[in-house]
Amino acid sequence: MIEVEHLTKKYGDLVAIRDLTFKVEKGKIWGFLGPNAAGKTTTMRILTGYLPATDGRARVGGFDVFDETDKVKRIIGYLPEVVPLYPEMTVQGYLKFVAEIKKIPSPEIKKAVDRVIDRVGLSPVRTRLIKNISRGYRQRVGLAQALIHDPEVLILDEPTIGLDPAQIIEIRQLIRSFKGERTIILSTHILAEVTQTCDGVVIINEGQLMASGSLDELTASLLDKDGVWLKLRQAGTEVATLFQNLPHVSSVAVENGGLRIEWPKGHDLRDEITRLVVEKNLGLEEMRPLAMNIEDLYLKVISGGGIRK
Amino acid sequence: MRNIWAICKKEIQTYFTSPIAYVVITVFLVLVGFFFYSLIWWFNSQSLQMAQNPYYFQQLNINQMVFSPLFHNISIILLLVIPLLSMRLLAEEKKIKTDELLFTSPLSINQIILGKYSAALVVLLTMLVLTWIPVLFTFIYGNPELAPLLNGYLGLFLVGASFMAIGLFFSSVTENQIVAAMLTFGALLLFWVLNWAAYSATGFWRDVLNYLSFFQHFDDMTRGILDTSDLVYYLSVIFLGLFLTHAVIQSRRWR
Numbered sequence: 109m110i111e112v113e114h115l116t117k118k119y120g121d122l123v124a125i126r127d128l129t130f131k132v133e134k135g136k137i138w139g140f141l142g143p144n145a146a147g148k149t150t151t152m153r154i155l156t157g158y159l160p161a162t163d164g165r166a167r168v169g170g171f172d173v174f175d176e177t178d179k180v181k182r183i184i185g186y187l188p189e190v191v192p193l194y195p196e197m198t199v200q201g202y203l204k205f206v207a208e209i210k211k212i213p214s215p216e217i218k219k220a221v222d223r224v225i226d227r228v229g230l231s232p233v234r235t236r237l238i239k240n241i242s243r244g245y246r247q248r249v250g251l252a253q254a255l256i257h258d259p260e261v262l263i264l265d266e267p268t269i270g271l272d273p274a275q276i277i278e279i280r281q282l283i284r285s286f287k288g289e290r291t292i293i294l295s296t297h298i299l300a301e302v303t304q305t306c307d308g309v310v311i312i313n314e315g316q317l318m319a320s321g322s323l324d325e326l327t328a329s330l331l332d333k334d335g336v337w338l339k340l341r342q343a344g345t346e347v348a349t350l351f352q353n354l355p356h357v358s359s360v361a362v363e364n365g366g367l368r369i370e371w372p373k374g375h376d377l378r379d380e381i382t383r384l385v386v387e388k389n390l391g392l393e394e395m396r397p398l399a400m401n402i403e404d405l406y407l408k409v410i411s412g413g414g415i416r417k
Numbered sequence: 418m419r420n421i422w423a424i425c426k427k428e429i430q431t432y433f434t435s436p437i438a439y440v441v442i443t444v445f446l447v448l449v450g451f452f453f454y455s456l457i458w459w460f461n462s463q464s465l466q467m468a469q470n471p472y473y474f475q476q477l478n479i480n481q482m483v484f485s486p487l488f489h490n491i492s493i494i495l496l497l498v499i500p501l502l503s504m505r506l507l508a509e510e511k512k513i514k515t516d517e518l519l520f521t522s523p524l525s526i527n528q529i530i531l532g533k534y535s536a537a538l539v540v541l542l543t544m545l546v547l548t549w550i551p552v553l554f555t556f557i558y559g560n561p562e563l564a565p566l567l568n569g570y571l572g573l574f575l576v577g578a579s580f581m582a583i584g585l586f587f588s589s590v591t592e593n594q595i596v597a598a599m600l601t602f603g604a605l606l607l608f609w610v611l612n613w614a615a616y617s618a619t620g621f622w623r624d625v626l627n628y629l630s631f632f633q634h635f636d637d638m639t640r641g642i643l644d645t646s647d648l649v650y651y652l653s654v655i656f657l658g659l660f661l662t663h664a665v666i667q668s669r670r671w672r
Binding site: 153156157158159160178181182184186188190192193194195196197201205206208209210211214253 | 419420423424426427430431434435513514515516517518519520521522523524670
């Protein structure tokens with residue numbers, strides 16, 4: 109649905125994004141991760157036709173973003189980082205205006221406005237002025253404006269920023285509810301958001317693609333080791349040596365007041381470790397598998413040059 | 418056309434839901450009222466004096482003695498007021514980042530510009546139409562000629578529309594409304610008085626400076642002269658203003 113090939117954008121001498129290539133399939137939700145100034149917003153602006161790219165191609169819904177901008181604009185709903193709201197307008201007045209400029213036929217405008225107001229839960233504030241409603245509602249008006257023309261593709265730039273935890277959960281649920289019917293790219297700083305809402309990620313840093321793929325693929329390919337984390341009543345270097353001497357153990361390290369024991373993928377040392385703990389009466393308090401989570405993935409990718417798929 | 422209207426409608430709404438339009442129009446009308454009153458009062462006293470002398474009495478002409486100077490006064494007020502009406506048009510969109518909504522909608526830049534410009538013209542027209550209230554009284558108590566009056570109003574509208582186009586352009590180059598207003602005001606005043614420089618210039622440059630000055634073209638129109646070269650002048654200024662606005666928006670996106 110969204111294909112980006114060798115996309116490059118320069119602002120004068122500053123390279124915002126460099127040779128970016130990724131693909132998002134229809135009906136999937138993809139997270140766009142990266143530190144500040146990594147080029148996330150720039151990429152989104154190019155996809156929505158707000159900015160032209162310096163080089164490369166991008167296609168949305170089969171239309172070229174540069175040659176068929178008008179068609180692309182019709183099938184994209186875009187929520188920019190700063191929600192584009194007119195403070196002096198009422199919520200429904202604003203949505204009506206957006207419906208008009210998104211070229212919804214006049215007889216259907218009222219229905220479209222009612223539909224999005226219902227969908228994102230704006231009924232309590234529909235006649236209020238935008239400047240008088242809370243931040244959470246403003247964010248929802250932003251989502252409503254992106255949804256009003258029933259777009260196939262949604263591009264959301266930090267949709268949950270500045271919201272309280274309850275609102276974040278609501279917005280996430282809303283976004284998740286689009287899964288399957290719309291293709292979505294959302295950028296975020298919140299790593300948990302990606303695991304909770306997204307099917308895949310694109311990680312960029314300093315304008316370059318560090319990794320892209322589905323979450324399972326990425327974690328699997330990044331994780332070449334297995335391991336456990338143990339908390340024992342007895343600790344110390346001699347205990348660590350005991351584990352170090354087990355066959356196949358690649359490393360033992362003290363971490364968070366416990367031991368982190370790792371071995372290469374393909375083995376399973378959990379039985380041996382348990383047996384050792386019981387035999388030596390080390391006093392097991394806690395044991396859990398080391399799983400590569402999204403934070404590990406992110407840090408590894410950002411710091412370690414990344415992987416490509 | 419529908420898209421231009423959508424933008425235009427929203428812009429008019431913004432003018433009239435904020436205090437801007439009301440304040441600007443009120444102050445404008447108070448000033449126009451004051452000038453009108455002074456001129457009528459002066460005309461009245463002249464009429465009384467001349468009443469003794471039938472020859473001079475024949476020379477009295479309300480169009481020339483009241484309306485022509487009134488139009489000049491109004492045009493100066495417009496010079497001060499229009500930058501305040503135009504400064505918001507594009508600068509505000511950039512400031513509050515709503516330009517991102519406009520430029521990712523399936524609208525062309527031209528439609529956005531024309532929508533905004535036409536909304537500003539509606540406000541201008543409202544201002545000018547409201548100045549007819551005192552003018553109507555002169556028809557009740559006197560007999561001014563209608564044609565030169567309408568011609569003068571056409572002149573005012575064209576001057577105002579040219580100012581607005583230049584204001585729109587300066588509104589596109591910055592996201593700060595004060596900066597936009599000041600640049601507009603400076604440019605308008607400069608174009609207004611360009612013919613002063615013409616006094617000391619000679620030959621070709623004298624003609625050029627005279628032609629470029631707003632004043633020269635407007636003066637003809639207040640005296641009831643409708644010359645196509647004046648019309649061409651104003652329409653060119655308007656076109657140039659809108660064209661440059663388009664160029665600024667386009668270049669910003671490609672930078």
